Amino acid sequence: MKNLHRGRQSVLFDDRPAILAHSAVGGKREGAGPLRRYFDYTSDDTKFGQPSWEKAESFLQELALEKARHKAGLQNSDFDVLFAGDLLNQCISSSFAVRGTRIPFLGLYGACSTMAESLTLAASAVNAGYARRAVALTSSHFASAERQYRYPLGYGGQRTPTAQWTVTGAGCCILGHSDAAPWIECATIGKIVDLGIKDANNMGAAMAPAAYDTLRTHFDDLSVAPGDYDLIVTGDLGELGKEIVLDLFRRDGVSIGGVYNDCGTMIFDLQKQDVHAGGSGCGCGASVLCGYLLSQMKMEKIKSLLFCATGALMSPVSTWQGESIPAICHAVSIQARGR
Amino acid sequence: MEYLRAFLLGGLICAVGQLLLDKTKLTPARILVAYVVAGVILGGAGVYQHLIDWGGAGATVPLTGFGFILAKGVREAVEEQGLLGVMTGGLKAASGGITAAVLFGVLAALIFRPKDKS
Numbered sequence: 001m002k003n004l005h006r007g008r009q010s011v012l013f014d015d016r017p018a019i020l021a022h023s024a025v026g027g028k029r030e031g032a033g034p035l036r037r038y039f040d041y042t043s044d045d046t047k048f049g050q051p052s053w054e055k056a057e058s059f060l061q062e063l064a065l066e067k068a069r070h071k072a073g074l075q076n077s078d079f080d081v082l083f084a085g086d087l088l089n090q091c092i093s094s095s096f097a098v099r100g101t102r103i104p105f106l107g108l109y110g111a112c113s114t115m116a117e118s119l120t121l122a123a124s125a126v127n128a129g130y131a132r133r134a135v136a137l138t139s140s141h142f143a144s145a146e147r148q149y150r151y152p153l154g155y156g157g158q159r160t161p162t163a164q165w166t167v168t169g170a171g172c173c174i175l176g177h178s179d180a181a182p183w184i185e186c187a188t189i190g191k192i193v194d195l196g197i198k199d200a201n202n203m204g205a206a207m208a209p210a211a212y213d214t215l216r217t218h219f220d221d222l223s224v225a226p227g228d229y230d231l232i233v234t235g236d237l238g239e240l241g242k243e244i245v246l247d248l249f250r251r252d253g254v255s256i257g258g259v260y261n262d263c264g265t266m267i268f269d270l271q272k273q274d275v276h277a278g279g280s281g282c283g284c285g286a287s288v289l290c291g292y293l294l295s296q297m298k299m300e301k302i303k304s305l306l307f308c309a310t311g312a313l314m315s316p317v318s319t320w321q322g323e324s325i326p327a328i329c330h331a332v333s334i335q336a337r338g339r
Numbered sequence: 340m341e342y343l344r345a346f347l348l349g350g351l352i353c354a355v356g357q358l359l360l361d362k363t364k365l366t367p368a369r370i371l372v373a374y375v376v377a378g379v380i381l382g383g384a385g386v387y388q389h390l391i392d393w394g395g396a397g398a399t400v401p402l403t404g405f406g407f408i409l410a411k412g413v414r415e416a417v418e419e420q421g422l423l424g425v426m427t428g429g430l431k432a433a434s435g436g437i438t439a440a441v442l443f444g445v446l447a448a449l450i451f452r453p454k455d456k457s
Binding site: 201 | 453454
């Protein structure tokens with residue numbers, strides 16, 4: 001049996017599963033942001049013609065899957081497995097989105113790390129030969145997330161300055177075998193990091209140490225340096241969390257500033273769009289990856305990308321009970337260079 | 340002048356709430372409850388009546404005013420019917436405000452749909 005495990009937490013995909021197609025869909029605010037051109041679809045109606053926010057989020061996933069499938073020229077029956085997850089109780093956005101497709105489905109909960117988690121699992125399945133083609137899919141919606149984690153919009157509660165703005169959006173990647181870039185090279189599976197932060201309005205600070213931990217481990221496990229990547233992005237740390245990550249590396253004497261960015265600060269114009277500390281949610285990392293970043297890779301403007309989606313794994317109940325926020329980060333290395 | 344005083348006092352009470360929201364980790368629900376309790380305590384201690392005498396609606400409309408009404412109702416009911424007033428006085432005095440809150444809440448929910456702020 002070949003051993004593809006590397007170091008403590010990393011896996012190597014020796015067959016380099018390819019991203020056959022990718023798509024990103026977003027809401028009104030995302031469609032007004034700096035990355036608007038890279039979305040396959042945005043709507044001014046944040047309910048997307050649906051009667052509830054939850055149905056709207058589910059529709060986002062359906063739409064993302066359909067767009068990606070269409071680009072790949074494939075049918076639902078061509079997919080051997082689909083990995084998807086979201087932020088709502090029991091992951092209803094995902095299961096309701098997939099229920100009509102008859103695609104074998106594995107539901108995930110990784111909070112906002114879901115895009116990296118689903119990509120890692122889909123790449124593993126394709127690399128191992130368990131699936132010829134696998135789908136990674138996730139979404140979030142501002143209004144449904146507010147109801148899930150804070151207050152329903154009708155309550156009219158105020159937001160604190162460190163609160164991030166949940167992205168209304170979804171991203172989908174179809175993985176399979178292909179000679180065309182981009183390919184998934186390796187991944188580092190994160191472990192839970194919890195430094196005792198309890199403020200659910202300051203998730204960037206709670207998740208930054210997890211991102212740092214996974215990045216460090218990734219560099220050690222695979223003997224790579226930050227400079228080996230054209231771009232390293234975290235999923236949704238926002239302005240505050242991004243600063244913390246830079247700080248933690250500075251303390252180690254490692255400079256990553258030149259190649260590091262955070263999707264939460266890329267998707268919105270933080271000055272002009274009243275989003276406080278930046279974007280968050282599964283849809284943040286997912287839509288930036290599946291829209292902007294992978295398009296840049298296709299054009300070979302980015303040849304080597306480390307995508308590190310970060311997740312805060314608390315629930316409303318654990319917050320009410322005074323628990324701190326367990327955080328996680330998974331890193332996926334995506335390459336447009338041939339070997 | 341009366342309006343200006345109401346504006347100043349009401350604004351001050353709300354500004355304290357905004358500071359608590361921005362500078363502390365208190366959730367909105369806790370701040371609201373703290374305001375009611377503060378109103379009860381200040382009302383019971385007789386301080387809040389002075390604020391109302393000075394600022395009128397600036398003191399009665401914020402949530403501390405609701406706490407004040409509860410305390411005042413209890414005191415009056417205790418004077419009329421003895422200790423049982425502790426149980427009945429508060430809600431009786433506040434019944435107008437509570438009914439209005441429920442009624443207008445239902446009306447607003449019927450007429451308006453919450454929207455994603457954009």
